[in-house]
Amino acid sequence: MEKTVNQKAWLLVLPVLVLVAFSAIVPLMTVVNYSVQDSFGQNQFFWSGLVWFEDILTSERMHDALGRQALFTGIILAIQVPLGIFVALNMPKQGFWATFCLVTMSLPLLIPWNVVGTIWQIFGRVDIGLLGYTLDQLGIDYNYTQDALDAWVTLIVMDVWHWTSLVALLAYAGLKSIPDAYYQAAKIDQASRWKVFRYIELPKMRGVLTIAILLRFMDSFKIYTEPFVVTGGGPGNATTFLSIDLVKMALGQFDLGPAAAFSIVYFLVILAISWVFYTVMTNLDKEEAGK
């Protein structure tokens, strides 16, 4: 196609550039600014080069937090994606109950993070929480404030409760878009339920599942409020994920330089993983569509 050259067209992009600059680039640059300086207080800063980056990249604290974060994200993805698909497959396809399910399932998505955290913080308490009290009465030794495993289980169950519906809703939308003829053809071809899922439903849901995984990855990798409210990163450092650690560093210890370097590394990790994931998925797509 012939393209017309008109340099004035750049003016049309200007408003977007201004908006993006104010919403993202300028705030990010202040962080970059901190990351390459050191301060001894009194608002005096010195150039420190890449020292903070070296520190952060070699720090065991960062590595541990990253490890915990990766484990958490891995676990919730491994639960939420299959569970969401399973729920979507078993939802009514139309009528009153379909609407009912959709609305009920959307409810957790509408609750603010800190409220979710508070709900579970109380829910899990052994003295007054329904869950904690019941488990205690059943003779199960459960205490999320003392036991690392209990804390992890609580956080994972909470996240699954909060976010599985997102995956389910997306998968449901994908399923609804499959024309009836596919199911009819599968019946004619005498395909088993598993084969219908494997060769019709899963391929057709692929696009929405890519989005679902990407969203859940990014979101869970950034998780802060809920674990902060429920466990505060404890017991010990057992649930200190990246963002909790970052806040401790930046606001608790007021180590602005290292914290800024931490933020940038953190941001780049999310960006890199998302980019790799997205690129791989779309390339696979193209490869399959091609030859």
Place this chain on the structure above:
Amino acid sequence: MAKITLDNLAHSYLPEPTGEEDYALKQLDHVWADGEAYALLGASGCGKSTLLNIISGLLTPSRGRILFNDRDVTEAPTAERNIAQVFQFPVVYDTMSVRDNLAFPLRNRGANATYIRERVQKIGAMIGMEHELDRKARGLTADAKQKISLGRGMVREDVNALLFDEPLTVIDPHMKWELRTQLKALHHEFGHTMIYVTHDQTEALTFADKVVVMHDGRVVQIGTPQELFERPGHTFVGYFIGSPGMNLLDATVKGDTALIDNTEIPLGRDYGRPAGHVQIGVRPEFTRLAAGNDGLKVKVRRVEDVGRHKVVRTDFFGSEINVIAGESEGVDTAADRVTFDPAGINVYVDDWRIEGTAA
């Protein structure tokens, strides 16, 4: 392979049908003979696909029974009926190769690998895709995908029946002809019972031994192409089949003559004195343009030369009468009357054909 019996069948998409008009498929009794090729012909929305889906078990009829040979399968699921069906729009399994697509129904039935390989190769050749067997089905053109759907329909040799629901809609015209020929060849070779749904009369007449014409949820006539042409049982058949369709004129019938606008038309047979809405139907092939004093006085509107013959469009007090004249036959400019060959005249009362007795 099986004889398929429809016993007292009817279907409504409404949960509680009250009147006859609520039924998408009105009461139907019919036997599809084992090994015959049928075409199910009718305009869109006349219940053809409903009937097909009931036979394959994708729909359960509101009333009546379906028997395969003598087994009642009304409630049996599709898989149990062992039927092949090809839909109007292509359905392929995107992530599989063409080969796996074709092999899919066989694998689901647990056929052995050697047999599958040979059979798929054969079907691949039949649909003209033997060189593309190893590519992914995704990204193929619509007609290639439809060929795969057809292939998947034909791949099982032991099916009870093969059902086609307007399968060639998305296919290129030249490929259409070829695939139809392939289907006929397949029918001759294996003798499956085949039901081919279409709204294209050429497709129906060239494909089938017997054509079933449906109109408004009802089967109006079942017959060979020749019967449908010469003795349409219902005015719809007369109008729907033929190009142009049958001429229909309101008439008063007395014995062996029809009276139209005070012109007497000999019918050749005695029809008594039928009451109701009486019409005579004559195909353009049995209608002649004439000069003189016999026949109905008409106004010639235009003459269309369609190659093999000419179609003369005439006007008789507002209703159209079409005449087919041979290619070499001249159209007399003085001609202002049409006459009918008595052998080609049918008499209809309230749209249904009545039988005359020899005069």
